[in-house]
Amino acid sequence: MSESPFEGDFRAAFATRFPELIRYLHRLSGDAALASDIAQETFVRLYQRGEMPADARAWLVTVAHNLFRDECRRATRRRSLLARRDPAYTLADAPPAPDAALESDERQRAVRAALDQLSERDRQLLLLRHEGYSYRELATVLSLVESSVGTLLARARIAFRRALEEKP
Amino acid sequence: MMHPSTMDLQALADGEPLGARESDVLAHVRSCAECQHSIAEMRAAHERDEELLSLIDRRLPTASVNAVIARAAARRGTRGIRGAIAAGIGILIVSAAAVAAVPGSPVRAYVEHLFAHTRDSAATIPHPVTQAPIAPRETPNVGVSFPAGSRVEIVFSRAGVQGRVRVTVVDTPMVRVTNHGGTAAYRLTLHGVTIDSVGSNATFEVMLPSTVGRAIVRIDGRTVFTKNGTRIRTTGALDSTGAYVIPLGATRLPVDRDLSQNRI
């Protein structure tokens, strides 16, 4: 059975884009299992599409956002479950020294809390910029006017830094 | 020339084109220490943010491209996730990745094998998978995940003396079985998964979607958990996290529970 050109492209896209997408979705949601489900489902949809979109990265993240939004709609009851579900996916590393563990735990929680304080759009803007998206790509993916991206991004960055400083 | 706007400097710091203004702005910045400093600050702030964001990164579950392709292929001619599983196709493996991603690791060999196998079976045969995967020596947090059908069967083929199974009803579309500690081999079947726990002391986490109409968990031929709609019958005890905890050596008679009254 020979591989179609699409299948080759798909495999190449999966190899580079899947790790990026799942990392981004995990930063966005704070939920490893959810990030995994959505990243996989996104690639299933890409395969079902049968041809590569002109801009695969933008296409993937747009579909992932839609799936994420669908999940969030059903989220009220999930929220308590998620908090509990996530630790199951922590690998059994050797635990760090108690002091270091405490400090890093605290910082992680502060970053998570700061992200959670941002609006969904600010969080997406900030995190996608950190994935290397250009202003133009951000405009496409988040349906923004390109000329407004710089200003909105600056606000998102400020909101994030402020939320970190104001951590409880 | 006056200093360019903060937005223009930020765009330069971000490596963005400035269109018609670009050559003027660049000419200014080249000769203005203050603007150069601002840009350096902006880049440093971005780096600091990235460092902070990377604190929450973790080693994430990985997936095989073959499993994803199999799942997509399986959905052709069926209706969504449910349709796929109703057609007798259970797919999709995840493993908590890092160890599995190490080339040459026994876990990787195991996971890849299972992926490759599910791909074949998903594409062609609506029958239980019978070929056993290579059992890994160590499986820290490895497991399977597949879309839930209306019916799910989770079978532990060999009871361990000290191990236990924790079953949690969740509101997600995927069934997940993972183990931490111990050793286990997973084999996907028509309606679920068979786990050979090889007498180990592993703890198994089972995430069972609430949408599953009928679910059954068996250990060594004994039924230890059933879900029929919202009704749960189990030998396990409900712990404070909302999981039903069942020892792998459990023998007590099932206790009735109704999820609609005892909802997590």
Ligand SMILES: [Zn+2]
């Ligand atoms: Zn200047």
